[in-house]
Amino acid sequence: MDKKRKFGIIIGLVLVIMTGLFLVNYLFFSAPQSQEENTVFIVNRNQTEVQTVDKLKSQRLIRNKAAFKLALFLTNNHTIESGGYNVSKNMSIWQLAKKLTASPDMKWVVVPEGLRKEQIGEILTKTFSWSDNELDKWNTEYTKMRIDYIEGTYFPDTYLIPVGESGFEIANRMTRHFDEKFAPYISQFAQQNILWTTGLKLASIIQREAGGKDDMPLIAGILWNRLNQGMNLEIDATVQYARGKTEAGWWAPIESVDITNIDSSYNTYKYKGLPPFPIDNPGTDAIEAVLHPTETDCLYYLHDNNRQIHCAKTYDEHKANIETYLK
DSSP states (O other): OOOOHHHHHHHHHHHHHHHHHHHHIIIIIIISSOOOOOOEEEEEOOOOOOHHHHHHHHTTTOOHHHHHHHHHSSSSSSOOOEEEEEEEOOOHHOOOOOOSOOOSSSEEEEETBBBBBHHHHHHHHHHHTTTTTHHHHIIIIIIIIGGGGSSSSSSOEEEEETTTOOHHHHHHHHHHHHHHHHHHHHHHHHTOOOHHHHHHHHHHHHHHHSSTTTTHHHHHHHHHHHHHTTOOOOOHHHHHHHHOTTBBBBBOOHHHHHHHOOOOOTTTTOOOOOSSSSSSBBBBHHHHHSSSSSOOOOOOOEOTOOEEEEEEESSSHHHHHHHHHTO
């Protein structure tokens, strides 16, 4: 075989290999489309890698699942964090793998029911690495701009929040969400001649006092009884709110000295009626309990060590329950 023929064969093989590589890259690793089309790819909390790859394929962000898994394996960081990512359909698999293994553009924030706004601020600080100054502004400025939105209106839910969003913007996001969720209840409170702010205060107390949502209507009925009879509410949670954070946390059990020494309008052992503002951010179950309380003659209640509720009509019955269930 002469040199020219060998050279021609080599050139042919090179062309075949290059064509093959081009086709493989185009069919499996290239961007699904050439034009830029921006979108947000969301990785849900507790979403598996298999689910993520399936979602990428179903949303036409990748051409081939196996090719993406290979690209993911070859990146420095193989883990995709839950959150939201600003991506485009003109990204190659390599670009997409690099993007999704970096820090997300949006992060999940879970706000449980019954937290006071300072606790929400602590969650936000941990999630977004806020400075002490930003946390202080959350507590003293961003959440105090509207009188009826000082507390109770930072709705407990799961949020997907852009990492560049300010504390002020997050406060507005949460209160807008509250407005949406609370809107159906406004007319219901009006029909019962209850101010919505009153209903929210009571819901916040019920949220902290209940052992679970099944307790809430009964506790609501008991608290309404106390209010209607002009009794002091005598709620530990309101004193905890007035006391603030201790070494044991925000909601550590109160002591008799707290009831005696804390001279606050939130101290419902000393002052009649509801506190000036809610004491936490309640969920819809507590709000509905205020509107639909259990009819009861009870004026007192306690939870045993198994969080089962026991109510009493008189203080003597309540003392007997203490002896039976708590000693």
